[in-house]
Amino acid sequence: MSKILILAEHDGDTLNPGTAKAVSCAQAITAHGGGDVDILVLGDGIDGVAAQASALQGVNAVLATNAPHLAAPLAANHGPELAAAADGYSHVLAPSSTYGKDVLPHAAALMGVNALSDIMAVDGERAFKRPVYAGNAIVDVSVPEGAVIAGTTRSASWSAAGEGGSGAVQDRAAACEAAAHTRYVGLEGAGGDRPDLQTAPVVVSGGRALGSAENFDLIYGLADKLGAAVGASRAAVDAGYVPNDMQVGQTGKIISPELYLAFGISGAIQHLTGIKDAGTIVAVNKDADAPIFEVADIGLVGDLFTVIPEFEQQLS
Amino acid sequence: MKILVGIKRAVDYNVRVRVKSDGSGVETDGVKMSVNPFDEIALEEALRLKEAGKADEVIVVSIGPGDVQQQLRTGLAMGADRAIQVEAGDTLQPLTVAQVFKALAEREGAGIVFLGKQAIDDDSNQVGQMTAALWGRPQATFASKVSLNGETATVTREVDAGLETIEIDLPAVITSDLRLNEPRFVKLPDIMKAKRKPLDVIALDELGGVVGVAPEAGHHAPPEPRGRGIMVDDTAALVAELKNRGLV
Ligand SMILES: Cc1cc2nc3c(=O)[nH]c(=O)nc-3n(C[C@H](O)[C@H](O)[C@H](O)COP(=O)(O)OP(=O)(O)OC[C@H]3O[C@@H](n4cnc5c(N)ncnc54)[C@H](O)[C@@H]3O)c2cc1C
Numbered sequence: 315m316s317k318i319l320i321l322a323e324h325d326g327d328t329l330n331p332g333t334a335k336a337v338s339c340a341q342a343i344t345a346h347g348g349g350d351v352d353i354l355v356l357g358d359g360i361d362g363v364a365a366q367a368s369a370l371q372g373v374n375a376v377l378a379t380n381a382p383h384l385a386a387p388l389a390a391n392h393g394p395e396l397a398a399a400a401d402g403y404s405h406v407l408a409p410s411s412t413y414g415k416d417v418l419p420h421a422a423a424l425m426g427v428n429a430l431s432d433i434m435a436v437d438g439e440r441a442f443k444r445p446v447y448a449g450n451a452i453v454d455v456s457v458p459e460g461a462v463i464a465g466t467t468r469s470a471s472w473s474a475a476g477e478g479g480s481g482a483v484q485d486r487a488a489a490c491e492a493a494a495h496t497r498y499v500g501l502e503g504a505g506g507d508r509p510d511l512q513t514a515p516v517v518v519s520g521g522r523a524l525g526s527a528e529n530f531d532l533i534y535g536l537a538d539k540l541g542a543a544v545g546a547s548r549a550a551v552d553a554g555y556v557p558n559d560m561q562v563g564q565t566g567k568i569i570s571p572e573l574y575l576a577f578g579i580s581g582a583i584q585h586l587t588g589i590k591d592a593g594t595i596v597a598v599n600k601d602a603d604a605p606i607f608e609v610a611d612i613g614l615v616g617d618l619f620t621v622i623p624e625f626e627q628q629l630s
Numbered sequence: 631m632k633i634l635v636g637i638k639r640a641v642d643y644n645v646r647v648r649v650k651s652d653g654s655g656v657e658t659d660g661v662k663m664s665v666n667p668f669d670e671i672a673l674e675e676a677l678r679l680k681e682a683g684k685a686d687e688v689i690v691v692s693i694g695p696g697d698v699q700q701q702l703r704t705g706l707a708m709g710a711d712r713a714i715q716v717e718a719g720d721t722l723q724p725l726t727v728a729q730v731f732k733a734l735a736e737r738e739g740a741g742i743v744f745l746g747k748q749a750i751d752d753d754s755n756q757v758g759q760m761t762a763a764l765w766g767r768p769q770a771t772f773a774s775k776v777s778l779n780g781e782t783a784t785v786t787r788e789v790d791a792g793l794e795t796i797e798i799d800l801p802a803v804i805t806s807d808l809r810l811n812e813p814r815f816v817k818l819p820d821i822m823k824a825k826r827k828p829l830d831v832i833a834l835d836e837l838g839g840v841v842g843v844a845p846e847a848g849h850h851a852p853p854e855p856r857g858r859g860i861m862v863d864d865t866a867a868l869v870a871e872l873k874n875r876g877l878v
Contacts, residue, residue: 325791388796389759389762389769389771390762390768390769393759393763394763411790412772412787412788412789412790413789413790415755415756415759415771416759416769416771416772417759418759419724419754419755419756419757419759419760419763420759420760420762420763420769421763422725422756422760423725423728423759423760423761423763423764424763424764426725426841426842427725427842427843428723428724428725428842428843428844428845429724429725429754429756429760430845431753431754431755431756432753445753445853446656446751446752446753446850447641447647447656447750447751447752447753448647448750448753449853450646450647450648450649450656450852450853451647451649451656451850451851451852451853452850452851452852452853453847453848453849453850453851454847454848454849454850455845455846455847455848456845456846456848457843457845457846458843458844458845458846460843461842461843493768494799495767495768495798495799495802496768496769496796496797496798496799497796497797497798498794498796499784499794499795499796499797500794500795501789501791501792501793501794501795502792502793502794502795503791503792512790516877540878548808551809552808552809557792557793558774558788558792558793558809559788559789559790559791559792559793564750564753565747565748565807565808567790572877573872573877573878583646584643590853590856594875594877595856595859596868596872598868607859607861609856609859610859611856611857611859611860612859612860612861612862612868612871612872613859613860613861613862614861614862614863614864614865614867614868615861616864616865620865621865621868624864624865624866625865625868625869628865628866628869629869629878
């Protein structure tokens, strides 16, 4: 019997889809021997988020902790709070986002347990699969009896739990004081009204080949035609063509759209690990030997500066 | 102020990693080993802080068997002042590594423990967070910009939603992201000089030993290969194929 606590990710108003995916991972655990799945929501003024969490199918209870010092997603405050709330649970999970990766290991250390990053499959209550070496190897890991299991769930590996649940929302008082040593200054979001890179069904990405921020408008233009989100390689981010939150790969976002279109991206292993779970990968590159063609479902050897305008024309 | 920098010996990022045929791990025989790229970035930042007069000493630390001394020597050649090898078997869990950094931070009176955000072998991304938790000090993970202002640091962090800025009191743990800086190249004379810099060896038990229950790693498998794709001749054929598959 498992008793699982999931740390919800949200922006104050909306539950991040990574949470519903973590619920699916939790259900894969309770499928082996039963158990309950609860969600912990930390924030300030999070009743709406708690309601969204309680509507997820398979959720038993939502623990909502409101406190001013929990408004910002600081690990210094959320980590100790998660560790305190975890008391009595067999498993503590969080989505493997930058938030989950920041907070969960902190809480695990306070609980005196090791943690598993990026759980991609469940083989038993205490047995999992996770990627290592940028996804070049998948390792079976099992956690011996006696230790609480703490882990992050690799969002691209799990489908989101559906809605229609009716978990009970319980108010839970904060157990920890504000950490005085860490202060939140602010978030500079790239934002925009394009679809979210992590959840969009179609993603158009550009690489170093774009050559400039201005030329990247080609990628934006095609993405807008397709209603797609926009991604990029590390080289394109490093060169300043696009902001960091658009990086796809081992150290950027791991995504699983239905359709991924890569223009002028060579296909380095660190990039490929971010797109392995895409339904269909399309690659356009002028080098026929580019490694991206080894993983592409549909490849075209060509110059992106001519292919993209033609593509748009063919669409209309 | 002293800065401790963690240096992990890892398979070089250019190597095509292969799973051993018996599934016991990945092939490391005859494979090029290097400093984990994120740790190199952390070290570079520490060295720049020292060069800017904001730190007095940079100490590189690696945990593992004798061969980690190669990576420590690389760190010394880049400019670290001295090195510490914590002698241990080579499969320590992040919690134990964090326990070591906490113990060393206290022993040395470090102002910053600077680590890479993740190691490119096990991709765990945990040690910095765990070190901060055990040490009871701030954590600033995934840093793309660090400025020190006396007793505090302002750190810009690469997060999913963009760039987050936090202010932390020192001492603290900072972990580097890719865009923090571009590490310097090591020059030959520096490699010679590095040979004369101090490298101390400490036993793991002296710093608290192994902590926590270790998850047991079992079988390793290569990832599921993607099916072989097709090549098309021109844009019209590409769009036709996508329309055919109902994707556009
Ligand atoms: C620790 C570490 C982590 C990393 N993490 C990531 C990560 O998360 N994500 C990531 O993407 N990378 C990551 N990288 C970097 C990665 O190794 C590659 O350097 C990077 O992905 C290359 O980006 P690129 O494909 O845009 O550039 P390049 O490799 O330079 O490729 C450009 C491609 O464009 C093609 N091209 C040029 N002109 C045209 C044209 N006119 N039309 C069509 N094609 C053209 C070229 O043939 C070439 O294949 C990481 C590296 C390290 C060391």
